Amino acid sequence: MIYLDYQATTPLAPEARDAMLRWLDGPGGTGFGNPHSAHRMGRQARAAIELARDQVAALFPPNGRVIFTGGATEALNLAIRGSGRGGTVSYSAIEHSAVGDTAQDAGKSHVLNVANPGQCNTRQDLPDDTRLVCVMQVNNEIGTIQPTIEWHRKAKGAGALFLCDAVQAYGRIEVTGADMIAISAHKFHGPKGIGALWVRDGVDLHEVQTGGGQEFGLRSGTLSPALIAGMGAAAAEAKERMEQDREYVENLWRRARELFGNWTLNGSEEARWHGNLNIRRDGLDVARLMSDVRDVMFSAGSACASGSGRPSHVLKAIGLSDRQAKSSIRLGFGRYTTLEEIEAAAGRINAAAEAQGL
Structure with missing residues (x-):
């Protein structure tokens, strides 16, 4: 099988797996302690969590704190509701x-328009009572990079806080300033089930999930040393090889663009993360394509909404018709993708599309 769905999840880095193993010990081991216990095993587990917290924080701006959560969804809920x-x-x-x-469930909400290249520009007004502005750094469906620095400034000028979903940016490009930033470990070669919310010093949140208040009184529940250690190791590895990974992805992107030259690119060619290739061929039956190319793992859109039958709200937002949106596919690649896999996948996908008479 060929895996080209890096926006949905990424392969676990060997370094992350190794970091997790000690904290998965069973009977007779010493790594299964509760990190909130005061005894020696608990303190050891807590030390592993604090090391990982430092590793994760190293890719964030200074002057903030990292709050571990069960993933980016929980982090975003904490930020918006809290x-x-x-x-x-x-x-x-x-x-x-x-x-x-x-945002809709939490109270009044307002949608900011996005231009055809897939970017949300700041030449639009915010409601006078805006308390929070949310603009992601890299879009998960089309990979476009948003002007988050400008949006942070605009939010500040309006007396509002700025929340950035950096799930697709963290570990790949520099994470820009914000008041709060949400990430998920499995998007940068860490384990699933663990994420974090970075909160700038001076920003006050209130608890939205009551309980023991283990994470700064804001996030209740026993932390997993294994998941957090894996996240920390993945963050450290991403920091170490960020430039190397970027250059590698650029090479894959150039070859993929050649191989899919007769497809139409969705979103900006330049202002995007080049590990995301969202393309379309008008009239394409994507369900049939995916059935015909079962050994290539790619997406018909966002994995989070797969099977809904609805056209992508992202592709609709940049001006595509329902028909065009439903004729689009997303190929995601990164650190562990080989050039040979890109070439083999392109051959199979192109052949299957041509078999549809396209």
Whole structure:
């Protein structure tokens, strides 16, 4: 099988797996202690968590703290619900549903328009009562990079906080400034089931999930040393090889663009993470294509909404028709993808598309 769905999840880095193993010990081991216990095993587990916290923090701006969560969805909920009540939450039209649905459920919300290249520009007004602005750094479906620095400034000028979903950016490109930033470990070669919310010093949140208050009184529940150690190791590895990974992905991108030269690219060619190739061929039956190319793992859109039958809200937001959106596929690649896999996948996908008479 050929795996080209890096936006959905990434392969676990060997370094992350190795870091996790000690904290998965069974009877007779010493790594299964509760990190919130005061005895020696608990303190050892807690030390592993704090080391990982430092490793994760190293890829964030200074002057903030890392709060571990069960993933980016929980982190985004904590940020949106915990940052205040009343007022309007403004978010871009291409945000993940973890932002859009939560903003709508939390109270008044306002959608920011996105231009055809897939970017949410700051030449639009915010409601006067905006309390929080949410713009992701890299879009998960089309890979476009958003002007988050400008949006942070605009939010600050309006007296609002700025929340950035950096799930697709963290570990790949420099994470820009914000008041709060959400990430998920399995998007940068860490384990699933663990994420974090970075909170700038001086930003006050209130608890949205009651319990033991283990994470700074904001996130209750026993932390997993194994998952957090794996996340920390993945973050450290991403920091070490970020430039190497970027150059490698650029080479894969150039070859993929050649191989899919007769497809139409969705979103900007330049202002995007080049490990995301979202393309379309008008009239393509994507369901048939995926059935015909079962040994290549790619997406018909966002994995989070697969099977819904609805056209991608992201592709609709940048001006595509329902028909065009449903004729699009997303190929995601990265650190562990080989050039040979890109070439083999392209051959099979192109042949299957041509068999449809396209």
